[in-house]
Structure formats: C-alpha cells, structure tokens
Ligand SMILES: Cc1cc2nc3c(=O)[nH]c(=O)nc-3n(C[C@H](O)[C@H](O)[C@H](O)COP(=O)(O)O)c2cc1C
C-alpha cells in the first residue's frame with residue numbers, strides 16, 4: 151500500500167460509514183482516482199462493503215474509479231455559461247489537447263469534462279480545476295490558454311447590490327468579512343443569556359421567515375417540530391449544496407459573510423435543542439468552503455462556537471462536510487444519505503426530517519440564506535424584519551441574476567419589488583442587454599416568463615397567480631438573440647445528468663425528454679404529445695422534487711412559445 | 719387521554735374499507751380485491767416506491783401517491799384508475815419498454831397490454847444495453863433485461879443474505895447493478911445463495927441451467943457442463 155494511503159487511512163481508524171465521503175475525498179485528491187485496491191482498504195477501515203464503496207464512487211461525479219489526467223478541467227455548459235461562450239471554450243480546450251470532452255490527453259496531463267452549473271454565472275464562462283495532489287479551485291477563464299496554463303485567477307469581485315437591509319450589509323465583494331468586522335455573535339449571546347429555545351423559534355415564526363431553499367416552509371415551525379421530537383440527539387444542518395443552475399447567492403453569503411451563516415446555524419441548533427451541527431457544502435465550492443473553515447476556526451478560538459459556547463453548558467460542534475458532485479444531494483433526505491456515506495438517493499417521505507432525519511434522528515435542515523436571516527431577526531425582532539415585504543412574504547430576498555443584463559450579480563431586494571425593477575432599476579441590474587425575450591425564474595426547476603409578464607411583484611403569492619415560483623431566487627435573462635430551444639436542451643441535459651435514477655418516471659423521463667428536445671429541429675410526428683405525456687408523468691408521479699420539476703421549464707415554454715415546438 | 723384509534727376507514731374506488739393503522743393503500747386495496755399493478759414490490763424486499771406503477775389519486779391531490787408505501791388514513795378518497803393515473807402508468811410502461819429488453823418479463827408484458835401501451839411509442843430511444851455476464855458456474859446475468867427494481871441488491875444485502883456483493887452504480891438512466899469494480903462474481907463477496915435469482919422479475923438473472931437449455935443444449939450437455947464446473951470450483 152502506498153505510504154500516503156496508509157497515512158490517510160490511519161487517521162480514519164475506528165470510524166464508520168459516515169466517514170466515507172471525507173475519506174474518499176482525501177484519496178481522490180491525493181491520487182486523482184480511487185482504484186480497486188484503495189477501495190478495498192477503505193472498505194476494511196470503515197467496515198463498509200466493497201461493493202458499496204464502488205457504488206458511492208459511481209454516484210458522485212467528482213469521484214472516479216479510473217485514472218484521469220494530472221489536472222481535470224470541468225467546464226460548465228449550462229445556460230448562463232453557454233450565453234457567455236462556454237461551448238467555444240470547451241471546443242478550444244479540447245482542440246488544444248487533441249481530445250473530445252470526457253477524454254484524457256495522450257500525455258496524461260489533462261482531462262476535459264463538461265459539467266453542470268458551478269454557481270459562478272455572473273463570471274461566466276466558468277470552470278472547476280482539479281489538480282492531483284492539490285485539490286480544487288474554480289476559475290473564470292478568458293480563453294482555453296488561460297485555463298490550461300493553470301494560472302489561478304485573482305480573487306473574483308462578486309457584484310453585490312440592491313438594498314442591504316438584512317443579508318448583504320458590510321459585505322465587501324472581494325473577501326470574507328472577519329469576525330472583528332462582523333461582531334462577536336450578539337444575537338447568539340442574546341439568545342443564550344435572555345431567551346429560551348422556544349422564544350428563539352417563536353421570534354423566527356413571528357417574523358414569517360420562509361425557507362429560502364425552494365420549498366418556502368415556515369422556518370420557526372420547522373424548528374418547533376424538531377425541538378419537540380422525542381428521540382435524541384437532535385441535529386442542525388445548513389444546506390449549502392446550492393446547485394440549481396443560475397443560483398449563486400448562497401455561495402456569495404458564504405464567501406462574504408461566513409460568520410452570519412455560522413451564527414444563524416448556531417441559533418438554529420440552540421432553538422431545536424441540538425449540540426451537533428453540519429454544513430453540507432457542494433464540492434464545486436472550494437473557495438466558499440475555505441472561507442467557512444477559516445471563519446469557523448476564528449469563532450471557535452473566540453469561544454463563540456464549539457465546546458461550552460460563551461462559557462455556558464451548551465456546546466455547538468459544527469462539522470463542514472463536502473459534497474462530491476450531485477445536484478440531488480441538495481434534496482434534504484438525499485443530503486442525509488450523503489453525510490451517512492451512501493449513494494445520495496432521496497428517501498420516502500413521510501417520515502419527515504423533523505422526526506427522522508440525519509442518522510434517523512430529529513433534524514432541522516435549512517438553506518444558507520434562511521439561516522443568514524436569523525441573527526438579524528433575533529437581534530432586532532420580528533417586527534423589524536417585517537417592515538419589508540408583504541404579510542405572506544416578509545423581509546428581503548436575495549436574487550442571483552445572470553444572462554443578458556448590464557450588471558449580473560447578487561441583489562438583495564424587499565419582497566414585492568417587481569421583476570422589471572430588479573432587471574432595470576439603477577440600484578439593481580441596470581437594464582437588459584438588447585431586447586428582452588424571456589426570463590427563467592427559479593432555475594432549471596423554474597418556469598419561463600415572457601417579456602410582458604415582468605411587472606409581476608416578486609412575492610410568493612403574486613408569482614403563484616402566474617403559475618410561477620420563486621424557487622431558489624435564480625433569475626436568468628435571455629434577450630431575443632437566444633434560441634430558447636437551445637436553452638431547453640441545456641436544461642434537459644442537466645436533469646438527465648442529475649436524475650439519481652431511483653424512480654422510473656424521472657430515470658426514464660429525463661432521458662426521453664432530452665432525446666426529443668435534441669431533435670426539435672427535425673421532430674418526429676407525435677413529439678409534442680410525447681413531451682406532454684412525459685411532463686405529466688414526471689410532474690405527478692416522480693418520487694422527489696427533482697423529477698417533479700424536471701419538465702416545468704419545458705411545459706411553460708410549450709405553452710408560451712408553441713411555435714418553437716412541433717404542432718403535434 | 720383518549721386511546722389512539724386502532725383502525726382507519728377510507729374509500730377506494732367508491733368502496734369503504736376499514737383497516738388497521740399502518741396498512742398501506744396497496745394492502746387496503748387488496749383487502750377489497752381492487753387490483754393495483756406493481757413492478758418493484760415484493761414480499762421479501764423493502765418497498766422503496768421506485769417503479770411508480772402503483773400510483774393512485776388520493777383526494778385529487780397535486781401529486782399521485784405510490785400505493786405500496788403510502789399509509790391509509792382516515793377519510794382518504796382513493797381513485798386507483800382515473801385518467802391521470804392511467805396516463806402516468808401507460809407513459810412509464812412505454813418509456814420502460816423503450817429502454818429495456820422486456821421479452822422475458824411476462825408480467826410487464828401483460829401490463830403493457832392492459833394499459834394500451836404503444837410498444838413503438840418512443841422511436842430512436844437510447845436502450846440500456848449490456849454484455850451478457852457469464853462468469854460463474856451457477857448464474858448468468860443479462861443486465862439488458864434489468865428493470866432496476868433493486869430487489870437483487872436488497873436480497874443480497876440487508877433484506878436477506880447480508881453478503882453485500884451487489885450495488886447500484888452510476889446514476890439516472892445509466893444506473894446499473896454491479897459488483898465491486900465490476901469484478902466477476904466468484905471474486906466478490908457473493909456466496910451463491912441464489913436469493914437474487916429468486917426475486918428477479920425478469921430474465922436478467924437466471925440459473926445457468928435454464929440459460930443453457932434456452933440456448934438449445936440437451937439436458938445431458940447441461941449436466942455434464944455443470945459437473946465439470948463443480949469440479950473446477952472444488953479444486954479452486
Ligand atoms: C432536487 C432538489 C435539490 C435541492 N437543492 C437544494 C439546495 O441546493 N439548497 C437548499 O437549501 N435546498 C435545496 N433543496 C430543498 C431542500 O430539500 C430543503 O427543502 C431545504 O434545504 C430546506 O431549507 P429551507 O426551509 O431553509 O429552505 C432541494 C430540493 C430538491 C428537491
């Protein structure tokens with residue numbers, strides 16, 4: 151056994167299956183792949199069947215069982231990057247190396263792969279670089295040469311704008327806010343000294359905070375249910391798997407205001423009676439993970455997190471877990487499976503996470519943005535939070551805007567701002583580039599709006615009347631030079647790639663949908679009815695939210711631009 | 719405090735039925751002799767709600783529910799065969815048939831007929847094709863016929879044998895059943911108990927004898943071949 155492998159395994163002695171993803175990450179990073187011999191020793195160390203180790207490697211796209219080049223470049227070709235020329239970037243990169251996508255150059259130095267959204271849409275086109283022995287970093291390369299000569303691009307300046315009432319205050323745009331700049335967790339201090347856990351969740355409930363991960367479930371209520379569940383221990387989880395195409399606001403929060411995320415998570419843990427917390431962050435976010443780790447260390451050193459927080463008997467042990475390339479792991483139960491060291495299959499619900507979550511224990515899982523809103527609510531109160539937005543959609547919201555606008559970026563806006571204001575307002579994106587054709591709201595799982603629908607106020611209730619959803623707050627803007635059929639093909643490719651394959655409607659439906667969209671220029675008679683049947687079946691019969699929304703953009707485009715589709 | 723009720727009463731296709739708490743809609747329907755089709759469900763393995771053929775309409779809700787894993791509740795009104803349900807079942811069957819060799823899955827063939835599925839519905843569809851695996855004296859594996867019901871993996875693992883020789887690999891449409899690093903079965907944790915074959919609903923897993931007879935071998939040839947294989951195995 152190579153020395154380096156033995157050293158890694160040594161550190162995992164005595165651990166069980168839950169350590170599988172972290173251990174696979176170490177081996178993958180050191181050797182560039184996990185071969186059969188390494189998998190056998192991993193299987194013995196963690197007492198996980200060898201077949202299961204292989205199954206897990208095969209599930210996550212950032213792990214591989216076969217060797218690749220010294221450096222693998224993953225180039226995003228989802229809609230926002232495609233608008234910025236990612237197909238040409240992919241083609242030129244492949245040409246320079248004399249390979250096809252998914253192949254390794256003959257000198258073994260590079261492998262080139264196509265990947266799904268990297269959450270760098272405003273810097274498009276984007277790529278993720280994995281170097282054997284070093285790990286990952288993300289880049290926004292100007293061209294193939296820059297990408298291949300390996301220069302790390304200097305710190306990206308993210309565009310942050312809008313009204314920084316709740317989330318973005320004090321964020322710099324280039325670096326993380328330090329603990330000194332953020333302050334020493336005044337909300338958590340207030341909770342620990344003045345408030346019971348019940349009072350914390352009651353305040354969050356009174357604020358009307360709804361989950362920002364897509365499902366808009368009332369956060370205070372979720373915390374109450376979890377706290378009241380009998381089994382012990384309880385777990386608090388921050389869902390930082392952000393992989394919805396066109397969404398990058400969670401990355402921005404983690405990279406620029408990591409302490410706000412950590413304090414929000416600690417408040418959640420306190421409110422639900424937990425002392426163990428996890429942050430599950432997608433593997434494609436190495437910079438955000440690095441900044442969170444630094445912030446966590448800073449907070450632990452200051453006694454604000456970890457054992458006996460602020461000198462009380464309450465501890466809050468936070469562990470950061472890295473995903474490995476699977477959109478489905480953003481689905482809460484699939485995320486638990488990933489932490490438990492399994493293939494990221496969504497579980498059947500009920501039972502729900504509030505009673506049967508991580509390790510089958512009561513668990514509150516929340517999105518990064520949801521948790522980031524909590525410190526301000528606890529500091530300033532529900533009434534303060536409610537001064538923005540509407541009765542049913544309180545506070546402000548972060549929007550990730552990409553595509554054809556003057557200033558793509560992350561914008562904070564009170565609920566109720568119109569989509570037009572967000573796209574055209576001087577405080578926001580500053581106008582559409584060219585003539586607006588369509589907006590895809592809510593990411594790949596969202597729906598299209600026409601140019602004449604953008605006066606809709608962005609609230610949950612107003613969007614519902616249009617048959618649209620807020621989703622993750624992704625806003626992808628397309629002017630009239632774009633062939634929407636191409637966009638639909640990219641979305642269909644995304645879903646076919648990311649379907650976990652557990653249930654039939656989505657396992658087959660995502661593939662069939664892609665096949666039909668790929669031949670839209672030369673359709674077969676009956677393709678329209680096929681798309682509608684597939685859409686109906688995935689939407690109504692799939693096991694989880696991925697399949698249930700995998701036809702949503704297609705169906706909305708079919709009703710709004712019927713001329714783009716076959717007539718029968 | 720009042721006692722928790724022990725039973726629930728619901729309506730399935732217009733008939734009322736009272737069943738113990740914890741009964742699934744599928745079981746409640748069976749008690750009424752209402753037939754709901756199933757593919758992945760099996761008495762010996764855990765229902766995971768994979769095939770979604772058993773979906774039913776519950777109270778006209780936005781989503782159809784898988785009857786095999788949805789608990790019957792008081793006052794539920796279940797429709798097991800309306801237009802939404804039929805359209806979904808038919809489309810799943812058509813998509814499955816376009817992807818997998820179902821020639822040796824008679825139950826699924828019957829379902830295709832019952833739901834009026836068009837066997838040519840998805841022309842130019844990618845099919846899941848795999849080379850036949852003939853790597854041991856006892857079974858052959860033809861994953862071109864595999865419908866990913868998970869039963870063999872479950873039976874090999876926690877539902878019966880605890881051998882854990884099998885796993886699912888890859889994802890989505892390209893998911894497949896595999897051994898660790900696709901090693902031949904004799905080099906894996908497989909104990910040749912045959913549990914997987916017993917639960918496989920298609921021709922994907924079958925005893926070598928059956929396979930050889932299908933290939934037109936005589937009974938004598940099959941016997942002789944089996945004897946040789948046993949001897950080889952003993953020596954090894
Ligand atoms: C396919 C799929 C992907 C998801 N991805 C994410 C994600 O990346 N981040 C997230 O916070 N929630 C995601 N969700 C929603 C989560 O399941 C869950 O509802 C959320 O984490 C709850 O947090 P919230 O109440 O704060 O929104 C996803 C759901 C589905 C069905």
Ligand code: SF4
Pocket residue numbers: 478496648649650651652653654656657692693694695696697698
């Ligand atoms: S809907 Fe898709 S992602 Fe969800 S369980 Fe089914 S196959 Fe997996």
Ligand code: SF4
Pocket residue numbers: 863864865866867868869870871895914917918919920922923
């Ligand atoms: S091999 Fe048979 S039992 Fe196993 S998943 Fe495929 S069809 Fe089901």
